[in-house]
Amino acid sequence: MAKLWGGRFEAGLDKKTEAFGASITFDQKMARQDLKGSLAHVTMLASTGILTDQEAEEIKAGIRKVEAKYEAGQIEFKIENEDIHMNMETYLHTEIGSVAGKLHTARSRNDQVSTDMHLWIKDTLVETQDKLQNLREVLVALASDHVETIMPGYTHLQHAQPISFGHHIMAYYSMLTRDAERFAFNMKHADISPLGAAALAGTTFPIDRKETAALMGFSDLYVNSIDAVSDRDFILEFLSNASILMMHLSRFCEEIILWCSHEYQFVTLSDAFSTGSSIMPQKKNPDMAELIRGKSGRVYGNLFGLLTVMKSLPLAYNKDLQEDKEGMFDTAETILTSLDVMSGMLATMTVNTSVMAESTEKDFSNATELADYLAAKGLPFRKAHEIVGEMVLECSKAGHYLQDVPLTRYQEVSELIEADIYDTLNSRTAVARRTSFGGTGFDQVKMQIDLAKETLKNESSVSSN
Secondary structure (H helix, E strand, O other), rough: OOOOOHHHOOOOOHHHHHHHHHHHHHHHHHHHHHHHHHHHHHHHHOOOOOOOHHHOOOHHHHHHHHHHHHEEEOOOHHHOOOOOOHHHHHHHHHHHHHHHHHOOOOHHHHHHHHHHHHHHHHHHHHHHOOOOOOOHHHHHHHHHOOOOOOEEEEEEEEEEEEEEHHHHHHHHHHHHHHHHHHHHHHHHHHOOOOOOOOOOOOOOOOOOOHHHHHHHOOEOOOHHHHHHHOHHHHHHHHHHHHHHHHHHHHHHHHHHHHOOOOOOOEEEEEEOEEEEOOEEEEOOOOHHHHHHHHHHHHHHHHHHHHHHOOOOOOOOOOHHHHHHOHHHHHHHHHHHHHHHHHHHHHHHHHHHHHHHHHHHOOOOOHHHHHHHHHHHOOHHHHHHHHHHHHHHHHHHHHHHOHHHHHHHHHHHHHOOOOHHHHHHOOOOHHOOOOOOOOOOOHHHHHHHHHHHHHHHHHHHHHHHO
16 A cells, blocks of 8 residues: 555565664554554544545444454564554555554644643553552552551661561552552543544544533533644653652562572562572562563653653654654563562562561660650660660670660669659650650551552542442
8 A cells, every 4th residue: 555645655665674764563563453443534534524424334344344353463563564554544445455554634644643642641550540449459458467567667778666567568559649649630631632633733524522521421522723733741740740650669569689689688579470490499589569660761761762752843743643642552561460470479478577576576666665764764865865876786796685784774874763664665665655646656557558548449430430
């Protein structure tokens, strides 16, 4: 089939140039979306009288035949047909003959490709939200099992204060919930139909853009035809949201990698999510966590790649915009796979509760408890802080911990200290007493979990309607 634009040219493209300019090697991923847009477009062409009902029915029947061949894996995408649009139209022409050429009435590849990408991003956002919800449910289940599991909380990677492991896990739930909210907002800008903008100026044909938008499931349509074909904000939002998501997953994976090291031994990963060494028989490597951490870089790169493509583009369509797709496809595949792997890895992970708890007994993470104890008895906190700091230094030199200091020595330091100090210094007591809203106290963690369960339940009911 001759190029759609070939009438102006006397000579064909150089083969290497043709391959360089073609996008079919990657935009074939939008075949379903392209066919869906074509069905909506031809239906509208008939209802507005631009095509006869007979012509429209012939074209629709042909599109369905092409769709069936695609689903059966019988479509061969060809470089000479450049992109998904011309490949699909070529197959349609083979099925129904010259009437296929009428499908492109009042349509340009500019608004067609933008429509395909909007549809593709919409589908991908739904899948992303489903997988994000699954991971959040895994986190809530894990936190529920470990409300009263004690672990050291860290700042600067130093033991800071004892906390609930469930509380720590719920911090990641909160991050991922914000991710879900960002992707939900992303849908607002993906759910806009550009079809009917044509090349950039609209069309002289009496089309009905509202009809095609409704047929494709869009809730809104672009009001400016130039913006419709040149806007890629909805893709940039997706890449930005994906980058933040991967940052969150990478942070979590970094902790998992530390936790399953010999120095920590806080968790043990399932064999299904670990690998070994070709030379060291004892090794059990957290490769999947490391891969997720590493793949954050490629997602960031895809975001910056498209930002760079867009930064100097004059309106409206430019061939540079062909570079908007590969990073989009790669990012989607990366985050969807990472979410699946993360869910499986966490669901099968063993938490070594005794090791976690023990690590809070041989440290000074209870120092704040002693300072708060003194402050609660009337000593200015800054003075209490100074006294406890001196006690920590004394213990460090002596090779023991605050809970090992005799009561007689404590009372030499301050007459405010009584025998109940040892219960105060206990890690479990320290965690339980953190009852401020959003704190690590057991009741507060349970409250977080209950709220999360209610949120997830509401989201499930909305998505099923």
